[in-house]
Structure formats: structure tokens, C-alpha cells
Amino acid sequence: MATLINPAAPAGYLARDPDRIVPVYAWELPVRLAHWGLVIALVVLTITGSYMHDPYLVAHGERAWVMGWMRFIHELSGFFLIGIFVPRVYWFFAGNRWAQWRAWLPLTARQWTSFKSMVAYYGFRRRKPFDEIGHNSLAALAYIGVFSLVAIEFLTGLVLFSVVEGGPVLHFLVGWIPRLVDIQWIRFVHFLVMFIFVGFLIHHVYSAVLVGIAEKNGEMESIFTGWKFVPRHLLEEDEAREAHAIEGPPTRAAAKGKR
Numbered sequence: 001m002a003t004l005i006n007p008a009a010p011a012g013y014l015a016r017d018p019d020r021i022v023p024v025y026a027w028e029l030p031v032r033l034a035h036w037g038l039v040i041a042l043v044v045l046t047i048t049g050s051y052m053h054d055p056y057l058v059a060h061g062e063r064a065w066v067m068g069w070m071r072f073i074h075e076l077s078g079f080f081l082i083g084i085f086v087p088r089v090y091w092f093f094a095g096n097r098w099a100q101w102r103a104w105l106p107l108t109a110r111q112w113t114s115f116k117s118m119v120a121y122y123g124f125r126r127r128k129p130f131d132e133i134g135h136n137s138l139a140a141l142a143y144i145g146v147f148s149l150v151a152i153e154f155l156t157g158l159v160l161f162s163v164v165e166g167g168p169v170l171h172f173l174v175g176w177i178p179r180l181v182d183i184q185w186i187r188f189v190h191f192l193v194m195f196i197f198v199g200f201l202i203h204h205v206y207s208a209v210l211v212g213i214a215e216k217n218g219e220m221e222s223i224f225t226g227w228k229f230v231p232r233h234l235l236e237e238d239e240a241r242e243a244h245a246i247e248g249p250p251t252r253a254a255a256k257g258k259r
Contacts, residue, residue, distance in 0.1 A: 097242050129215055133235065149197065
């Protein structure tokens with residue numbers, strides 16, 4: 001069930017009004033921590049990685065060690081990224097219904113409608129975004145792509161790290177990859193994905209602000225607080241779909257019993 005707090009619920013018709021706005025605790029703390037952890041890690045990795053590729057700071061002094069520090073911070077941030085990624089994958093199975101994997105894949109007719117509606121919205125063929133408490137299907141598929149790129153990034157990063165200073169365990173896990181793929185191609189993919197993340201970050205902020213303004217449901221604030229504000233009927237419909245997914249469609253015997 002959704003976490004719903006409504007301390008000042010009035011009596012009568014207003015309490016039953018399907019369009020009445022209610023608060024919903026959509027994004028749990030692990031989801032928000034993973035989100036901001038990924039943001040911090042990817043920003044630091046982008047800054048340090050771009051410097052390692054093309055140093056843009058001139059260090060003065062005999063003991064200046066800018067490249068060494070950049071490389072150290074880059075490697076540390078890479079392991080921090082892995083440490084965030086693994087618990088977030090676990091939360092695909094342990095989180096609430098808006099964080100679980102079923103909400104990220106277009107498995108139902110409604111999710112496909114959400115996908116097509118958001119494509120139409122970004123294509124200026126629809127005035128309003130598709131009503132959704134969690135991620136719409138287009139955004140969810142985009143985030144699946146981002147998580148896939150994160151996995152590629154830390155895998156290629158581990159390969160590059162193992163070539164330089166990895167231990168026997170790391171050599172056993174990923175040391176065989178350079179025998180199949182030339183190390184320069186691995187480095188190229190690792191560097192290329194960085195630019196994809198930069199482009200995604202720009203679009204992500206733009207689309208979050210745009211949809212937040214259009215929906216007026218606390219979209220931007222929710223990634224800080226976890227709370228969104230939606231019409232009551234949207235929450236009730238969402239809970240009905242969740243109950244149907246858990247319990248399944250009624251059997252013939254149950255249907256006959258109701259008759």
C-alpha cells in the first residue's frame with residue numbers, strides 16, 4: 001500500500017472528491033540516496049576523467065602531484081559508484097511498487113500507453129504529460145539505459161584498473177576481457193560513455209523541470225523529500241492495479257461465486 005498522510009481530511013463530499021490532491025510517499029530513502037550518490041559520483045568521475053584524458057591544470061612546484069590526485073579520486077569515485085549501484089539493483093526487488101523492476105519495464109497496456117503518450121508530449125503532439133505517480137514508461141526505459149551504461153562504465157573501468165594495478169581477484173574477474181577486446185577500444189568506450197552521461201544530465205534536468213511545472217505535483221521536490229502530490233483518483237487507480245497484479249485476475253470459480 002502507498003504511504004498516504006492526510007491529517008486534515010474534511011468530512012463529506014470533499015473527503016470523497018476524486019480530484020482532491022493527496023500526498024504520496026513515492027521515493028523511499030534508499031532511492032533518493034542512490035540518486036544523489038550517482039549524481040555526485042558521475043560528476044566527480046567526469047571532472048577527473050576528462051583531466052586524465054587531457055590535463056588542463058598547470059601544476060607548479062616540485063611536489064605538485066595533480067595527476068596523481070586526480071587519478072586517485074577517480075578510482076575512489078569509481079568504487080563508490082559500484083557501492084551505490086549494487087544496493088540500487090537490490091532495491092529493484094525490495095522497494096515499493098514505484099521503485100521495483102515491474103514499474104520500469106513496459107509490461108502492461110497502460111505502460112505502453114504511457115510510453116506513447118510521453119513520446120507525443122515531447123514531440124509537441126500532446127499538451128500534458130501522462131498522469132503517473134512514479135516514472136512514466138519513457139523515463140523508466142531511459143533510466144534502464146542509464147543503469148546499463150553505468151554497468152558498462154564500471155566494468156570497463158575495472159578492466160583498465162586491473163591492467164595497471166589490480167590484484168589477483170580482479171585479474172581473475174575481468175583480466176580475460178583485454179584478451180578478447182583490445183584495451184584501446186575498452187578505453188574508448190569508457191571515455192565515450194562519459195559524454196553520453198553529460199548529455200543525459202542536461203536533458204534530465206530539463207525534462208524534470210518541464211514535467212514538474214506541467215504536472216504541478218512536486219516532481220522536483222520529491223527527489224529531496226520523497227513526497228509527491230497527486231489527485232486521489234490517481235492513487236486509488238494505482239492501488240487497484242497493484243492489488244490486481246498481486247492477487248491476479250479472478251478465477252472462474254470466484255466469478256461464479258459472485259454471481
